[in-house]
Amino acid sequence: xxxxxxxxxxxxxxxxxxxxxxxxxxxxxxxxxxxxxxxxxxxxxxxxxxxxxxxxxxxxxxxxxxxxxxxxxxxxxxxxxxxxxxxxxxxxxxxxxxxxxxxxxxxxxxxxxxxxxxxxxxxxxxxxxxxxxxxxxxxxxxxxxxxxxxxxxxxxxxxxxxxxxxxxxxxxxxxxxxxxxxxxxxxxxxxxxxxxxxxxxxxxxxxxxxxxxxxxxxxxxxxxxxxxxxxxxxxxxxxxxxxxxxxxxxxxxxxxxxxxxxxxxxxxxxxxxxxxxxxxxxxxxxxxxxxxxxxxxxxxxxxxxxxxxxxxxxxxxxxxxxxx
Amino acid sequence: xxxxxxxxxxxxxxxxxxxxxxxxxxxxxxxxxxxxxxxxxxxxxxxxxxxxxxxxxxxxxxxxxxxxxxxxxxxxxxxxxxxxxxxxxxxxxxxxxxxxxxxxxxxxxxxxxxxxxxxxxxxxxxxxxxxxxxxxxxxxxxxxxxxxxxxxxxxxxxxxxxxxxxxxxxxxxxxxxxxxxxxxxxxxxxxxxxxxxxxxxxxxxxxxxxxxxxxxxxxxxxxxxxxxxxxxxxxxxxxxxxxxxxxxxxxxxxxxxxxxxxxxxxxxxxxxxxxxxxxxxxxxxx
Numbered sequence: 001x002x003x004x005x006x007x008x009x010x011x012x013x014x015x016x017x018x019x020x021x022x023x024x025x026x027x028x029x030x031x032x033x034x035x036x037x038x039x040x041x042x043x044x045x046x047x048x049x050x051x052x053x054x055x056x057x058x059x060x061x062x063x064x065x066x067x068x069x070x071x072x073x074x075x076x077x078x079x080x081x082x083x084x085x086x087x088x089x090x091x092x093x094x095x096x097x098x099x100x101x102x103x104x105x106x107x108x109x110x111x112x113x114x115x116x117x118x119x120x121x122x123x124x125x126x127x128x129x130x131x132x133x134x135x136x137x138x139x140x141x142x143x144x145x146x147x148x149x150x151x152x153x154x155x156x157x158x159x160x161x162x163x164x165x166x167x168x169x170x171x172x173x174x175x176x177x178x179x180x181x182x183x184x185x186x187x188x189x190x191x192x193x194x195x196x197x198x199x200x201x202x203x204x205x206x207x208x209x210x211x212x213x214x215x216x217x218x219x220x221x222x223x224x225x226x227x228x229x230x231x232x233x234x235x236x237x238x239x240x241x242x243x244x245x246x247x248x249x250x251x252x253x254x255x256x257x258x259x260x261x262x263x264x265x266x267x268x269x270x271x272x273x274x275x276x277x278x279x280x281x282x283x284x285x286x287x288x289x290x291x292x293x294x295x296x297x298x299x300x301x302x303x304x305x306x307x308x309x310x311x312x313x314x315x316x317x318x319x320x321x322x323x324x
Numbered sequence: 325x326x327x328x329x330x331x332x333x334x335x336x337x338x339x340x341x342x343x344x345x346x347x348x349x350x351x352x353x354x355x356x357x358x359x360x361x362x363x364x365x366x367x368x369x370x371x372x373x374x375x376x377x378x379x380x381x382x383x384x385x386x387x388x389x390x391x392x393x394x395x396x397x398x399x400x401x402x403x404x405x406x407x408x409x410x411x412x413x414x415x416x417x418x419x420x421x422x423x424x425x426x427x428x429x430x431x432x433x434x435x436x437x438x439x440x441x442x443x444x445x446x447x448x449x450x451x452x453x454x455x456x457x458x459x460x461x462x463x464x465x466x467x468x469x470x471x472x473x474x475x476x477x478x479x480x481x482x483x484x485x486x487x488x489x490x491x492x493x494x495x496x497x498x499x500x501x502x503x504x505x506x507x508x509x510x511x512x513x514x515x516x517x518x519x520x521x522x523x524x525x526x527x528x529x530x531x532x533x534x535x536x537x538x539x540x541x542x543x544x545x546x547x548x549x550x551x552x553x554x555x556x557x558x559x560x561x562x563x564x565x566x567x568x569x570x571x572x573x574x575x576x577x578x579x580x581x582x583x584x585x586x587x588x589x590x591x592x593x594x595x596x597x598x599x600x601x602x603x604x605x606x607x608x609x610x
Contacts, residue, residue: 029466053462056496061455061489068459071434071445074466076459091449092486099446100433158435 009169013147014106015040018077021155022048025075028155031066032079033059039079039108039165059084063092063103070101075155082107082123082164086130097133097160104154105130106163111200111250112289112297113168122289128255130162131228138162138228139181140249140257142202143172146225149179164227166250168294170203173223184231186238190218193244193315196235198224198257201248201282201303208308217312227257232264236272239265244278244319246311250303253283278318280311329372333545336407337367338605341574342598343403347419349594353428354420357584359400361509361542361569362476366404368548369474374556376471379409382441388471389460391445393453394478394507395429396586402426402440410442451484453477454504458490461499472501472556480512483521488533494562495534503555504535504564507542509571511582527566536561542569575600 022028022044031053036045045052053069055062059080066076078085086093086105096103107130110123130138137157141147147165154161177185187202188209197205202223209219220238224230239245245265249257258281265277284301298304340363348354369375369390376388392401399419406413411425418424425440429448432439447453457475464471481487494502506526514520523529530537536558540551548567555563571585572578575597589597 050466055493058489058493060486061493064452064455064486064490065459065462065493068456069463071456072460072463074463092452092455095446095449095452098431100435102434
């Protein structure tokens with residue numbers, strides 16, 4: 001599971017898509033706060049120096065400048081690590097969204113796998129923050145392919161968007177379905193339980209699903225690359241079938257995808273959801289991150305294959321109680 | 325500036341201050357002191373041909389931009405926009421009422437047809453208008469346009485760190501189409517700035533950031549016109565005008581008293597204030 005520098009990850013998918021978009025949209029501008037290489041903007045800077053706005057280590061001003069560019073009719077992509085953008089400059093972003101400005105926010109280095117930089121660089125709250133803002137669309141690509149496709153699709157929206165990226169590059173998911181904003185991907189069909197995953201946790205869930213199937217369970221695996229708005233129909237259909245769900249995200253457990261999905265289930269209980277559902281929610285629970293290798297961090301915080309397998313057993317026990 | 329123009333601007337400014345009082349009293353909210361201290365600057369910008377605009381075409385692509393960063397002083401901007409012909413003066417009475425286009429702090433919604441004509445930005449959280457102005461200035465340069473971008477800030481607002489990020493950005497990117505005005509009335513909500521959080525030598529600080537810094541009397545129309553024209557006509561450097569003002573300017577018992585930052589006048593205070601302004605409107609006094 002350790003990082004391999006030859007693999008293209010979701011940062012590369014963004015960096016390549018933004019170059020393609022800039023070739024066709026002269027109004028596209030990119031703002032970054034001294035992290036252009038890390039955020040894979042090197043090529044964009046080289047090809048479009050007049051449309052790259054260097055903001056230095058000044059994220060609050062960066063968001064304000066982006067707002068001004070949007071007021072003047074540009075479509076700004078505002079790029080930095082998520083702990084700085086949108087977390088440090090949330091007030092400026094809030095004003096921009098209140099003003100219906102078409103800002104494209106990109107937060108890098110989310111989750112635990114951010115090298116050994118420690119908690120100051122591990123955004124674990126950004127989805128909760130972003131999804132609480134009215135009108136925003138939030139995407140969490142799992143890999144290079146999703147990131148490339150979703151970047152392009154987010155650009156076509158006239159409303160504010162958030163793209164959540166990771167430092168760690170994992171091999172792309174093997175899947176031939178089209179990647180469409182707002183539509184989930186059913187990566188495996190099953191009937192005993194459903195695993196919902198976004199971002200890098202998708203690959204972990206793929207591995208866990210294989211192992212669970214090997215011991216005789218039938219697991220439905222759904223990738224939710226678009227966290228807001230959620231693909232409610234697929235979620236509900238699957239849960240009506242399996243009656244048990246596990247949600248996994250590289251984020252604080254009690255918010256983000258977990259709580260958004262829980263709301264869908266609670267709202268539809270007795271309506272479109274026809275039975276009681278057993279649930280387990282996975283994430284980083286009531287604690288900040290820390291330095292360490294990716295494998296060690298995922299293991300300690302219960303975000304590896306083994307942890308999913310344990311949760312699968314737990315959720316199936318719950319399901320049994322509900323149905324007994 | 326000929327005396328009759330001076331007198332004409334004085335008349336408008338007196339009307340604007342009466343509008344501000346009326347909005348404040350009708351809604352039971354608003355910030356009189358700061359609104360009064362920026363009134364003469366706004367009147368000069370809009371009524372002595374400093375700003376390029378057309379009230380019939382608020383989105384005219386050749387207009388100069390005016391951004392209010394210290395959003396709590398919006399009653400002054402609303403009144404000046406109405407008196408410039410952007411919308412009916414009667415609409416001022418809806419200020420801060422449910423459903424009004426005149427929000428308690430300015431709200432601009434991009435692309436919406438429900439916006440208040442003439443308004444360019446949302447403000448209220450201090451320190452942001454300057455960055456928004458920098459973004460517009462950058463876009464104008466990028467498109468090879470000569471529109472200029474004016475931004476009004478307050479002196480208390482200079483306590484926000486974002487302002488200093490923006491100053492660095494503006495000068496590094498050489499945005500000489502930017503003209504900032506700082507309303508220096510020396511007070512903020514809790515009292516005198518020098519007691520709450522002093523700014524030290526603002527002029528020296530701004531010069532060291534790379535600005536051309538001009539000083540003006542915020543209540544002397546001739547001086548304001550001279551400094552604003554100088555800033556507008558002499559590009560090559562971004563400019564900031566330090567406009568030395570009196571909080572609550574125009575009504576004797578409101579002047580230079582931080583109590584009036586957001587205090588609402590009683591019925592008697594209101595009549596007294598209106599009376600003073602009506603006398604000034606007819607006189608030749610600034």
